[in-house]
Amino acid sequence: MMHVQNRQLVVPGELIADGPYRTREGVFREGNFIYSSVVGLTDLHEKEVRVIPLQGKYMPLRDDLVVGVVVDAFSSGWALDLNSPYTGKLFVSSLLGRKVDLNREDISKYLSIGDVVVVRIDDVDEELNVMLGAGGEPGLGRIKEGKIIEISPTKIPRVLGKKGSMLRILEENTGCRLTVGQNGRIVISGKDQNMVNAAVEALFMIEREAHTSGLTDRVRLMLEKTRIGGS
Amino acid sequence: MNKPEKLMVDGKRLDGRAPDELRPLKIVAGVLERADGSAYVEMGNNKVFAAVYGPKEMHPRHDAKSDMAVLRCRYNMAPFSVDDRKRPGQDRRSIEISKVTRDAFEPVLFPELYPRSVVDVFIEILQADAGTRTAGINAASVALADAGIPMKDLVSSVAVGKVEGTLVLDLTKVEDQYGTTDMPVAIIPRKKAITLLQMDGHFTGEEFSRAIDMAFQGCQKIYEVQRQALKDKYEVRREE
């Protein structure tokens, strides 16, 4: 039996349901009862319940696309900050997608500390050791220019939208390219500085208003005004 | 400060409260920008900030646990928070309170979710009027939830004491100083599980039992205010 409505705001310890539901994130089970473990919105289905957290750090998941910052270098690769409690390891062979003879090549020419890199998460083990890779995929690797912003990772799904609808609106209306990391970091590149700034404003607006309705239209309107107004 | 002639007059306390009445309580969630989660609490004349950072990578690495998160807690009083200025920094009392506060939260967390990481809880007392550790716990609970750290429940805390033979809830400085007993309590409200219990002074067995009941009732009321503070912060966002 459900004790709350769908899309209801709940807090830790709040009773969600009792019964044999499957549980996903944001909830925990004590005997027959299921409680919320976070501040979030309920997402209830016939056989499954979860609570979507409104706050929280990014936890690395295999296959996620993330934007990392190089924080350390070692002989065969680099450590990347992922805006997460967990740093990721990027071996040079995973960056380039080919084997590298460390005796012949000086790998420091590929990445330095402070570089921004778009990568995919190849693997995460139980101790949350994270392996990253960029080999063979276009658009991955070191970012040379663009503006980076960080928003709460919990809002990234809204930035992408259903089937990428919000992302399309952002790119079409600003003429910029957006690389959206699941870890809350977004790289915006574009020739027109005003449109880059408009994209940034739109992204912060989405972060603030992620769980309201009509957001997609408001974002489109705001961007059209900026484009036409040419501010 | 001179001892007042009487601490209870006609069944009412010096500040006009009934024995089982809480001081005015105000809680605001999410008051600081840098911290991952934060809260501000006013409990009577106590003014307290709590902030949470984490989970984050633990340094030094050798202090980290390979399969669990580590919880750290620092309770601190500002030099101007008390009548006689206190030197800045940790003294033995702050260190003890930091420890029992940490122990109060351990049972509600899910440390296995974040191996090798640390969660830092910082409590700063800006103005003190007895019960600062209880105010700190009430603030830290909200700050932990505000940071998105999964918890089994919030933790709520209040002190019970004895003044001229009467059990009283949520002591003021005068009542703490001139009464006979001070017993801070923290509970997991949903389970009525006690996660902090300290006491100095004197209770008979019967008084102790009644005092725990009183603490539970007080904590229940505080719990509602904590939950509302979180809902207020996130509900506002939704209505925009």
Place this chain on the structure above:
Amino acid sequence: MMAEIVAKVKRDYIVALAQQDKRADGRALNQARQASVETGLITTANGSARVKLGNTHVLVGVKVEKGEPFPDTPDSGILMVSAELLPMASPTFEPGPPRAESVELARVVDRGIRESECIELDKLSIKSGEEVWTVFIDIDVLDHDGNLIAVAELAAMAALLNTKPPEDKAWTLPKFPIVERPVAVTVAKIDGKLLVDPSLEEEQVMDARLTLTLKEDGSLCAMQKGGIGYFTQEEVAQAYVLAKENARELRKLLG
């Protein structure tokens, strides 16, 4: 302790903006952030103030207590300024013994107050050579988004102006003796440009900063250069001009 690494891309972005006389939050180079001052909020202190400048948030409490004078100034009250960069204010502030930054903060604020002679310390003697009033100014940094020294100085001044004398027979003055209102302004240098009131991310990429503390008549009573870069003489003169304008504006918040 890990220093926060500002990605090269972000650094280049801030520098490029500065070259166009722009800033990431849209301010002009000579513009400070919105500030708010609240006083009298801590009743256990003789005086208190809370200042928010942008997201930087500092609280100061003033306590006036009896103490022994220094042997070489038997008739003078004592001023003691200390600061805590609270761990809650930034992930880079770890708990522990005072860091160099918090000592520097306290000493620069002290210098501004002491050198401007804004507290009439020579009126704070109770019994010559034996007992004087000690003024403790305790600075608590709650949230760090840059420009801590100037914000702490403003909060300290607001707290001093808010200070009520202790309720004690030994206090004989009509009120707490403040006769001057020093205000500090910090100017950061980024790629040859001077920016007033740097935010945290601007401080992370700046070459150097200069904090100037000015009295009401625009004269200087304290200065402190920070950061690993340098200033030219012209830049220092320019910084002084910027500081004068901004100090006037900030001083209005003191009421």
